[in-house]
Amino acid sequence: MKIWFGENQTNDVRLMVKASSVLFSGKSKYQKIDIIENPTYGKILFLDGTFQLTERDEYIYHEMLAHIPLFSISKPEEVLIIGGGDGGLARECLKHNIKKLKLVEIDEMVVELSKRYLPSLSSSFSDKRMDLLIGDGAEFISKTKEKFDVILIDSTDPVGPARALFTEEFYRNVKMALKNGGIVGSQTGSPFLFPEHIKNAYFNMKRVFKYVYVYVATVPTYPSSIWSFTFASDAEIKRRREIDIKTSYYNEKMHDCNVIPQFVIDMLKD
Amino acid sequence: MKIWFGENQTNDVRLMVKASSVLFSGKSKYQKIDIIENPTYGKILFLDGTFQLTERDEYIYHEMLAHIPLFSISKPEEVLIIGGGDGGLARECLKHNIKKLKLVEIDEMVVELSKRYLPSLSSSFSDKRMDLLIGDGAEFISKTKEKFDVILIDSTDPVGPARALFTEEFYRNVKMALKNGGIVGSQTGSPFLFPEHIKNAYFNMKRVFKYVYVYVATVPTYPSSIWSFTFASDAEIKRRREIDIKTSYYNEKMHDCNVIPQFVIDMLKD
Numbered sequence: 444m445k446i447w448f449g450e451n452q453t454n455d456v457r458l459m460v461k462a463s464s465v466l467f468s469g470k471s472k473y474q475k476i477d478i479i480e481n482p483t484y485g486k487i488l489f490l491d492g493t494f495q496l497t498e499r500d501e502y503i504y505h506e507m508l509a510h511i512p513l514f515s516i517s518k519p520e521e522v523l524i525i526g527g528g529d530g531g532l533a534r535e536c537l538k539h540n541i542k543k544l545k546l547v548e549i550d551e552m553v554v555e556l557s558k559r560y561l562p563s564l565s566s567s568f569s570d571k572r573m574d575l576l577i578g579d580g581a582e583f584i585s586k587t588k589e590k591f592d593v594i595l596i597d598s599t600d601p602v603g604p605a606r607a608l609f610t611e612e613f614y615r616n617v618k619m620a621l622k623n624g625g626i627v628g629s630q631t632g633s634p635f636l637f638p639e640h641i642k643n644a645y646f647n648m649k650r651v652f653k654y655v656y657v658y659v660a661t662v663p664t665y666p667s668s669i670w671s672f673t674f675a676s677d678a679e680i681k682r683r684r685e686i687d688i689k690t691s692y693y694n695e696k697m698h699d700c701n702v703i704p705q706f707v708i709d710m711l712k713d
Numbered sequence: 714m715k716i717w718f719g720e721n722q723t724n725d726v727r728l729m730v731k732a733s734s735v736l737f738s739g740k741s742k743y744q745k746i747d748i749i750e751n752p753t754y755g756k757i758l759f760l761d762g763t764f765q766l767t768e769r770d771e772y773i774y775h776e777m778l779a780h781i782p783l784f785s786i787s788k789p790e791e792v793l794i795i796g797g798g799d800g801g802l803a804r805e806c807l808k809h810n811i812k813k814l815k816l817v818e819i820d821e822m823v824v825e826l827s828k829r830y831l832p833s834l835s836s837s838f839s840d841k842r843m844d845l846l847i848g849d850g851a852e853f854i855s856k857t858k859e860k861f862d863v864i865l866i867d868s869t870d871p872v873g874p875a876r877a878l879f880t881e882e883f884y885r886n887v888k889m890a891l892k893n894g895g896i897v898g899s900q901t902g903s904p905f906l907f908p909e910h911i912k913n914a915y916f917n918m919k920r921v922f923k924y925v926y927v928y929v930a931t932v933p934t935y936p937s938s939i940w941s942f943t944f945a946s947d948a949e950i951k952r953r954r955e956i957d958i959k960t961s962y963y964n965e966k967m968h969d970c971n972v973i974p975q976f977v978i979d980m981l982k983d
Contacts, residue, residue, distance in 0.1 A: 447727075449727075449729075452753075453752070453753045454731075454752065454753075455730060455731035455733070455751055455752045455753055456728075456729070456730050456731075456751070456753045456754070457717075457719075457727075457728070457729040457730075458726075458727070458728055458729075459719075459726070459727040459728075459729055460725060460726050460727075461724075461725035461726075463725070481725055481726070482723070482724065482725045483722075483723045483724075483725055483726045483906070484726070500905070503974070635770070635933060636753070636933075659931075661929075661931040661937075661938055661939045661974075663905060663906075663937040663938055663939065667931075667933040667938070668931055668933055668937070668938030668939070669931045669933065669938070690975055691974070691975050691976045691979075692974045692975055692976060693975065694974075694975045694978070696970065696971075696972050697972050697974075700966065700970035700972055701966075702966050702967050702970055702972045704773070704931075704961070704962045704964075704967075705960055705961050705962055705963065705964045706961045706962060708964070709961075
């Protein structure tokens with residue numbers, strides 16, 4: 444049995460974790476999926492050999508992707524997640540007093556495995572406000588007549604099938620599905636190791652929306668751990684409500700005073 | 714020849730890097746030292762098998778440890794570094810208009826190897842303001858009659874010989890060696906993986922100084938990458954000068970609006 448799992452962050456850098464047990468190893472229609480248990484990080488979900496989440500650090504990524512846009516809307520009611528089939532981002536969104544949360548995940552097996560092995564994330568699927576759709580997110584967004592306050596892109600990196608979720612065309616379709624003043628947010632990868640990913644998303648969003656903001660957070664198990672999130676809207680993105688939920692990473696100061704490293708500021712200059 | 718090098722961050726988590734060449738592998742009086750070249754991170758210095766620095770990301774750690782205290786002094790003139798034998802922290806300090814920089818490093822071999830293999834850091838040793846002393850930092854600080862504006866502790870983690878540099882007694886000696894309003898700053902490890910390290914340093918500093926501040930930065934090659942720095946003074950620690958130097962991570966907003974994750978705030982409550 445394979446005991447060490449890990450990700451080749453580049454051709455010559457690897458983060459490796461020892462499995463105390465391997466809970467699942469298999470292939471869905473779309474990707475290779477492994478779920479292991481590790482003493483330091485708890486249960487870990489790998490998609491195509493890359494860290495998707497660990498029980499120990501997933502709150503950082505999910506809090507930062509959910510709460511920046513959601514606290515920037517006075518009264519968010521309808522939220523859409525593209526991807527996020529593990530349910531972790533949905534859990535954070537459901538901490539808000541919203542009416543409906545639609546989640547469009549392409550890979551049903553991710554949802555099923557999360558329900559089985561990752562209850563601290565997938566419990567969100569039993570919330571009455573949840574509306575799960577198995578399907579292609581880019582296709583959904585190009586056809587839907589629904590309108591949302593917030594649309595969040597919780598995808599894998601733009602090197603495979605997720606590439607469609609970072610294009611100007613996609614953001615134009617997203618804009619059509621946003622209410623006035625609505626916000627789109629996306630994970631945009633490591634500005635340290637993969638500056639082209641964030642630059643591509645940032646400048647594509649800039650062609651479509653009036654305001655574009657970048658935030659960073661430290662996600663220990665992602666490549667280089669410096670992780671970026673990019674948000675866009677035609678209304679100014681600023682906190683519009685008191686923070687009335689419990690969080691472990693995100694806080695008021697982080698929202699109101701957006702501190703990002705100088706090299707990230709420099710790479711996003713026109 | 715060994716090709717993959719790396720650090721056991723915990724018993725079951727490893728960050729591994731492939732060596733395109735091994736420049737040095739040996740033992741000093743104090744520790745095992747390896748210097749390798751890696752395509753992603755450039756030259757990498759390991760001390761006792763832990764990442765000490767990489768050419769690609771060292772500026773993050775060194776900028777954040779140097780510039781928070783140095784820009785918090787109106788006219789810094791004398792600076793002391795305990796440790797830091799690679800010269801990287803000294804390089805950042807020397808960007809300021811100071812008169813003297815004393816560096817007390819216990820392991821002469823680190824200095825010699827840095828001079829040979831890491832010129833982008835060790836060039837600082839040829840600056841006329843540099844005063845290098847090979848010796849024990851804790852012992853030096855307990856005996857010196859000199860006074861400094863800023864004292865920086867650039868040590869390994871408090872699990873081996875560096876333990877003495879995180880005690881209340883050490884901070885009391887540091888205080889005696891500080892001018893009025895002077896600042897001490899120390900790296901205090903990963904609050905994510907090793908909360909006891911930062912808590913120990915923070916509460917020891919609190920017993921000795923009136924003001925204690927914690928900052929975090931993301932250092933990709935350090936365990937969990939969430940790295941903390943703790944600064945203390947009897948004067949309020951705030952920026953007192955315009956930032957007139959070039960940096961790649963540290964910036965004005967980072968200094969003036971100290972954003973740290975909620976879990977770090979929570980662990981430092983009395």
